[in-house]
Amino acid sequence: MIVPQFWAEGRVQERVAGKQVTVRRYGWSDESPVAAQAHADQRTREAFDRIVHKGEKLELRERKMPYNGADGVPIREEIVERQGDTVITRNTYGARCLNTPDVLFVDIDFEEPLRGSVFGFALVPALIAGVVGGWAARTWLGGLIAGIVVFVVAWVIGQRKKRGEHSGNPAPEKRAAERIARFMQQHPDWHLRIYRTPAGFRLLAMHDVFDPAATAVADCFHALGVDKVYARMCRNQNCFRARVSAKPWRVGIGDHMRPQPGVWPVSPEKLPARDAWIARYEKAAQGHAACQYLESVGNAAKVHPNALAVQELHDERTRALSGLPIA
Template identity: 85%
Template structure:
């Protein structure tokens, strides 16, 4: 797990075989901006030489948030460090806990929507329009049916895109059953179970793990973990848990400023960001990120690293506060 304090971008523009090639790469460091720039220049030179030799590589490295990066360190503002645990602010403004070896498992009741909300709503709307028009024997009837279905489907898609539970009790029951089966099959595990707005969060207390461990992959598969989360755990070599509310769940409709919210931002835009964060933190103070439900498993064993992370997690999420979760 790497969460650098400093970032920089390197750029090389040279002519090769009569063609101009421009290559950009990011660099990072915990030491200083100068060290970050030196790393960026080194990575840029290496990429340039490979591209000049004919290798098919992207000439520009995109500035991506956590869930879009592939092995590049976590590009988020560091809010706090507690030993190996790093608390960062993600691209939409919430605080997140990042740990290299304490296993968190997030289980969503409904599969999050990965594609376009518009595209998700369009297909059923078109079908409803055709069927409605044929039934009513008029294009107006088809249009009305299409509009109504599109509006309903769009709201459903938007909720799934935001990771909100549908209210259907069946997925929650199935998730609870998966946890129960896992505990029965792994009696030597000690788990803490939390309720999140859209699912369950499970924290392993009895041992520490590498994200690349086969036991972790088996656990993710058995519990039905979101594939993007599982992939990012492997790519970033860490486990992750959101500590504060999602902004849109606490009445903040405006995105983290400036957009797109990926760290770092230019110094002249920091006041805009700080103002948004202050407003967000004030609203988030009245909410918890999750609620502790129960412990499960026959083992009472507690690894000291897991205990330290659990105490930090429970305090920052307000898991025992009784506040509404968001």
Template identity: 70%
Template sequence: MIIPAYWAEGRIQQQVDGKQVTVRRFGWSDDSAAAAQAHADARTLAAFERIASGEKLARRERKVAYNGADGMPIREEIVQRAGDAVITRNSYGALCLNTPDVLFLDIDFESQKVDSGAIEFALGPALVGGLLAGWSAGSWIAGVIAAVVVFAVALRIGKQRKQGDASAINPGPEKRAKARIARFMQQHADWHLRIYRTPAGFRLLAMHAVFDPASAAVSDCFKQLGVDKVYARMCQNQGCFRARLSAKPWRIGIADHLRPRPGVWPVAAERLPMREAWVARYDAIARDHAACRFLEAVGSATVHPAAQRVQEVHDDLSRAASGLPIA
């Protein structure tokens, strides 16, 4: 897990085969700004030499946050350290817990898909209703309006008609997620998982052991439990696990983005007051919300000391036991 305290950018501009070539690369360091610049310059020189030799490489790296940084270090402000865990502020302003070996995973409930059968059921009445209304009023506009209204009503009826049968065959997303967790625990009785409710699903925290994010055990766990594929790839590329600790701004009434855009770190000194004002407003509102709610612990009673330390930090900062609304 690499979450650097310092960032810099290197730049080389030279003629190659009669054409001007400019190459830029980022560098990073936990030691100093000078060390970050030296790293940037070395990476820039290496990239320039490869490009000059004919290799097809991007001439410039984009300044992106964690969500787009496949294989690059996490580019976020370090807010606090807790042992090996690092708490950062992400690109939209929320606090996140990053840990190199304590396993977190989120299981988001699947979004409901449009029922094609219900649509087919609604199309016929909508077409008939539209034709009749258009003929009676002598207006195609009236026919279109009537068709839309009839379609909406018929679609609702069609969904309700199928709901009883479908619920027995195809349970809701929350039930399916619970079933996956139950099946996993039947096959891994030695595991100890804490289960939390998030606005979009469940969060699981493994307490019995620590894990290598790139290990087969983690990959298999992600697949069996249906973890988001982007998150799974990030864990492998970044060498860490991650859990959001504070509310998403748009869920607590904050419509404007973290300033300055696009919210990645570091920020120029003259723009820091803008960022700090936004963060102060966000923190004041976010303290009345939780990021998740603890539900239960399942499996064995084994607790790894590292997982225990991370769990205490997570539960405190996410307000998991507060009873506050989750956002």
């Protein structure tokens, strides 16, 4: 896991066969801005040679992304705090995130409930059915009947989705809990702490440390139904990650952090607006927890010291034991 303090961009522009070619790459360092620039210049020259002299099909300009971007580019977020190997950063929408190289976090999001009104969910298919039915029956009455039938069916489906009921299957929370129970039956030597998040469960493995690229991690993610984006991020960035402060829109902050996009670093003239937004956000987030501790399962006698240190930091920063509403 690499979360650098300093960033820079390199640029190589030369004429090749009568055509101007410009290549840009980022560099990073924990030592100094000068070291970051040297690294950027080195990566840019290497990319230029691969594109021009070796004919490789690479992007001329590297995209500025917070994480999960180009191969080899580390997490690009403002460092808020360091505790040993654990780094807390501020993500692009302003929340603080804990990043750890070897302590396993598993985020299980419940299936997304229906957003918006059930009426809106049902209206669109009903209109389509009305048009198609009217054309097929060659009468407006046929279209009206088809539209009403589809609207009623869609309305019932929408109501079930709003309640988390899908065709008689258990609710999403129950299905996630059942997956956890099955996993623990198959891995009785594991020790997991279970937390409730606004969108699902968060698991923290206490019995051992893990390599994010290990097969055991991939198997765990698959068995527990982990979001594929999160699984890919862990593998690409060689770390595990957990949000430790509230999402802004859940605590009444309706505007985005400035500037947009909030990929670190930002130019000095834009820092005052960013800092003002962060101060307002942190004040609003004080009355909320990022998750709530529920229970521990498995072999509680097995506790790895690295996992214990991360757990204590995580629980304090998330306010997981506070009883505050989660956001």
